[in-house]
Amino acid sequence: MNYFLASQPAETVNVTVESSQVWEVLLGISGYTHAQLRHTFGLDEQWKTWKNTMSLELLQALKEIEETNLWYGMLLLQNHWGAKFIQDFLNAMDQESHQTLYEVLLPYHSQKTEANRKDTVLNYSDKIRFVQYAKSFQGHDYLEGYVRLLGERAIEDILSLMKTVTKEWHDFIRIQLVWDKWMQALRFEEKENQRLNRDQPVNEIQRVTGGAEYVPEPSVWHVKLVPHVSYRPWVLSLRTVDTKLLFYPVNEEYLTEPGQPSSVLISGHKALGDELRLQLLHTLMKGQQSLQELSGQFQISKTTLHHQLSILKSSGFISAEKGVYRANTDTIQQFSGKLNEYLGLKE
Template sequence: MEVFSMSSRKRETYHVEVKHSLLWEAALGIAAITNERLLDTLDYTESQWEGIKQSLSKEMLAHLEMVQEHNTWKTILLLLHEKDMDSVEEFNDFLINLEEEEFRYMAIPYIGKNHQQDRKLASQGDQQAVARLQEASKDHAFFPRYIAYISQVDVQHLKSHIQEVMTGWYESVIQPEEEKFKGILERDAFSKNKRLEKLEAEDFVEWATSGIRYTPEPSVYKVIMIPHFIYRPWNVEADIEGQKIFYYPVANESIHPNDPYIPDQMLVQKFKALGDENRLRMLKILMDGGRTLKEMTEEIDMGKTTIYHHLKLLKSARLIVAYGPRYHVSPRAWEMLPKELELFLGAEK
């Protein structure tokens, strides 16, 4: 039997807003340099990261160790979403004036609408609420440990740490190339806003993130898109109440605005990932069905660490995806790859 819809209403979706700031660029740089497992997949080379480390003081390096241990980069990003701020000084003033309970509440991540009361109680020191939030986020890589830390840490100590790590990073890494970073982010935000005028919200998010198809959720009314340079080629996702955040990698043309022949960064990433015999072999295996890291190790005579490294590069190129512990080929990536190459080379003109 055929079913006809009597409604003329379109399926509701979210509103998209593109925002940019050097403060977010600074926070993501701090997150990047302290994520050792991801560092070798980023566009910045090993020598560039070493150069940054050598430019930092011993005190700043100690603060980065604290960031790595407690994931306090997450605190910085959450605070930056509380208010639009244009400078480190404005951020520091905002931070200083926060009351202890208010600070803890902002620093505890949003787990979902049903957990907001526990978030409030946890910010007041209720350890049962902390335990419930930890249970609700148990599948997240670091949220349970992070929530416990935020609920117990000396707030003044953490505030001081955040001030110093943000100020130190901005002065050492951002400020020397401030105009360069500012120009890249402004150009990318401008070009994205122009494209946003022509695309539906969901299509825009998929295009800007090079493949993330984010379908509407009942509790999300806005998606905020934030360009970044230093964390390329990765997208970073976050949730705040009523909103989804995507920190997405800037396009190559935003970095090289005067070069009409510059290829799309993700296109380059994909072909780099394909240019290796071992990775091609892994893709061939995954074409036959999903595999865990353990299963892949059993099929290929290669060390587990090496296989994981190759899978990580394939994933960063969006050629494979991970659902839980299993890796799968991304069908949409293979559908789009010939089209992306044709568009770049102008074969369809």
């Protein structure tokens, strides 16, 4: 017997670009409360100035977010709801069942532990299950503690804090002179990337984000690209059961006025304006090295070294994988070109 097998179209990941004032507010909160890396954020100096005009209620809420890492859950909720306006985001918290909220808030770990995650959601009143699932994230910078917190705190208290910090930050940031310009830039970024080549999702992700590398993952069928201003210069990534989120810096051209240096030039020169950082970059140009190797060579503590390397990394001059650092020669060469271009010099 002969069988005719009709060819099936190859399935590829669906890539979309999405921006909104809600995403920008939540990413502003996420960046401001990222104590470990905040010194590398493009808006850090501005935040220090703005802090004097923040309400006491906002400052207290931001402190709690920093301690609890609930910014992570807020991003997961916005991914689930896709709210365009702040009030829609706030209203949605009152409309979902507790079980649905835990389903969204409890982070995905792997296919191997997915049954445990589902079981924890179904039995969200049992704190022990949260403790057990948190062990899946042992060693992670914050997710182990975040999962434990979800089991320890009443969902009403969690939502109350999320509502307060979201509303207060929005009320604060939207009166800043740059806010309307940010919103215009984000809308333009989204509009410019509405039509993506669905046959080459990996290439499109790299093009839109300005170089972010994406490796296809099992069961991920949707990649959501979210441009931002507040979290610059970093690319932040999150993963749900079936979706990968990549938050990437908006195109600098949409924010820079004629004659004004871009934040890339400013942060780059700040990164290079230090003798130790220049020496580190010079060393890494000769070959990749681990944090341990660099610490021994420069005879400084790993904490100090990590701080200096994070500044070079935020400017794109170096990158790290599994604790090994290497120089990004292409970025370094492009930086020189951008300076010449800004100064009107011909290469």
